[in-house]
Amino acid sequence: MEAALAEIRPNVKKAFISNLVFVGITVTLIIGIVLYLNSIVGLDVFLDTFREFGIEVSASSIIRWFIFFVILFTVLLLIKNYASLGKVAYTLYPDKLVYSKSLLIFQVSAKEIPYQNIAKISYEKKSTLSAGKIVIDLTGIKETKMELEFIDNPEEVMKQMQDAINKYRANYYAQYSQDYRFQNIMSKF
Numbered sequence: 001m002e003a004a005l006a007e008i009r010p011n012v013k014k015a016f017i018s019n020l021v022f023v024g025i026t027v028t029l030i031i032g033i034v035l036y037l038n039s040i041v042g043l044d045v046f047l048d049t050f051r052e053f054g055i056e057v058s059a060s061s062i063i064r065w066f067i068f069f070v071i072l073f074t075v076l077l078l079i080k081n082y083a084s085l086g087k088v089a090y091t092l093y094p095d096k097l098v099y100s101k102s103l104l105i106f107q108v109s110a111k112e113i114p115y116q117n118i119a120k121i122s123y124e125k126k127s128t129l130s131a132g133k134i135v136i137d138l139t140g141i142k143e144t145k146m147e148l149e150f151i152d153n154p155e156e157v158m159k160q161m162q163d164a165i166n167k168y169r170a171n172y173y174a175q176y177s178q179d180y181r182f183q184n185i186m187s188k189f
Helices: 012-040 044-052 059-085 154-187
Strands: 006-008 088-092 096-103 106-114 118-125 132-138 145-151
Touching: 006 154, 012 059, 012 145, 044 059, 088 154, 118 154, 132 154, 145 154
Parallel strands: none
Antiparallel strands: 006 088, 088 096, 096 106, 118 132, 132 145
16 A cells, blocks of 8 residues: 555544533533423423332432433543544545544544545634634545544645645646657557
């Protein structure tokens, strides 16, 4: 296999903090809604069904267990998210971009994008956490867009990617021109 020109990785800490804020707000809203419904309607209405079967359950214990399981699920989800973010890589080769994602020691997915299928590269600098997103417009394949999120210095990374694509295209056109000249010379004999 060809030697890699560069490897691009997202900033795991910034991505995790962004996800943590989003999940934290969502979990807070869910718990707040449950507590608000308990104060307005009261969960005792739903517990009447259990009393018919002789099961005594208090609303406060249900709320405590609900909050415990929501927080436990959130923590496990965030741990999985952090582990998977650290295993994302975009590798530049002389003729293609390879996206790979792995979980622990197993490679979950790998996708190769030849440079000939890249139409345009742009970037967006996010004001939050000073990370950026590189947007790659694709042609000739199923996907039409690929986004590289939480990239530090997106303008420099975009320039590096554009340089690799320009070198590939220059080599391709030089090879095509050489082959064309060779065919013209051989056709004269």
